[in-house]
Amino acid sequence: FGPQPLAGRHIIVTSGPTQEPIDPVRYISNRSSGKQGHAIAGALAALGARVTLVSGPVVQPDPPGVEVVRIESARDMLAACEAALPADAAVCAAAVADWRVAREADQKLKKEPGADAPTLSMTLNPDILATLSTHAQRPALVVGFAAETEHVIEHAKSKLARKGCDWILANDVSVGVFGAEENTIHLVTKQGVEDWPRLPKSDVAARLAARIAEAFA
Numbered sequence: 644f645g646p647q648p649l650a651g652r653h654i655i656v657t658s659g660p661t662q663e664p665i666d667p668v669r670y671i672s673n674r675s676s677g678k679q680g681h682a683i684a685g686a687l688a689a690l691g692a693r694v695t696l697v698s699g700p701v702v703q704p705d706p707p708g709v710e711v712v713r714i715e716s717a718r719d720m721l722a723a724c725e726a727a728l729p730a731d732a733a734v735c736a737a738a739v740a741d742w743r744v745a746r747e748a749d750q751k752l753k754k755e756p757g758a759d760a761p762t763l764s765m766t767l768n769p770d771i772l773a774t775l776s777t778h779a780q781r782p783a784l785v786v787g788f789a790a791e792t793e794h795v796i797e798h799a800k801s802k803l804a805r806k807g808c809d810w811i812l813a814n815d816v817s818v819g820v821f822g823a824e825e826n827t828i829h830l831v832t833k834q835g836v837e838d839w840p841r842l843p844k845s846d847v848a849a850r851l852a853a854r855i856a857e858a859f860a
């Protein structure tokens with residue numbers, strides 16, 4: 644119950660990994676914990692926003708006051724985000740799988756005695772951040788993340804242009820971020836770069852929510 648500068652605003656947040664099915668019992672995924680995305684959803688709700696959190700499978704508790712839409716694959720995440728439009732802002736914090744298996748098997752792939760291991764043919768997943776950035780119902784503010792191990796700012800700047808979003812929160816993942824409690828962020832906008840100190844993910848979330856409130860003020 645503090646000040647509610649985001650009251651009346653609707654914000655979509657993506658969080659967690661996606662799971663890309665191979666067959667009815669197997670999938671490909673990644674190690675995203677959903678900590679940062681869930682913290683952002685909670686921080687935006689705490690400032691009064693109506694938040695739709697579209698999340699892949701995570702063990703994080705649902706943030707209070709947030710509508711959570713649970714999905715598995717990247718295609719489902721995109722469909723859930725589009726179904727949640729219109730929105731004033733979107734924050735894409737999910738670690739979306741870049742590729743999925745081209746053809747999901749209807750039945751469990753069998754390990755036949757003496758047979759070779761199967762070969763998985765992959766295809767590109769949709770880019771949710773880029774799709775929302777160029778959508779007919781584009782949110783006024785679209786924010787993405789960039790996890791880089793080198794040339795963090797340069798890569799974030801080119802990602803901003805390539806994806807068509809407004810802000811990129813760039814972090815150096817060479818220092819260990821996935822599953823960690825802290826994050827070092829450089830906020831890259833068309834106007835310039837803000838270097839944030841190393842902060843707990845909950846403080847990164849609060850700071851981002853405050854910056855978003857400022858942008859809408």
Ligand code: C5P
Nearest residue numbers: 735736737739768769770771772787788
């Ligand atoms: O291209 P890259 O994966 O480095 O971009 C990261 C940003 O793009 C993150 O904000 C992530 O949530 C978003 N993204 C997405 N859909 C994808 C891939 C990335 O929304 N298929």
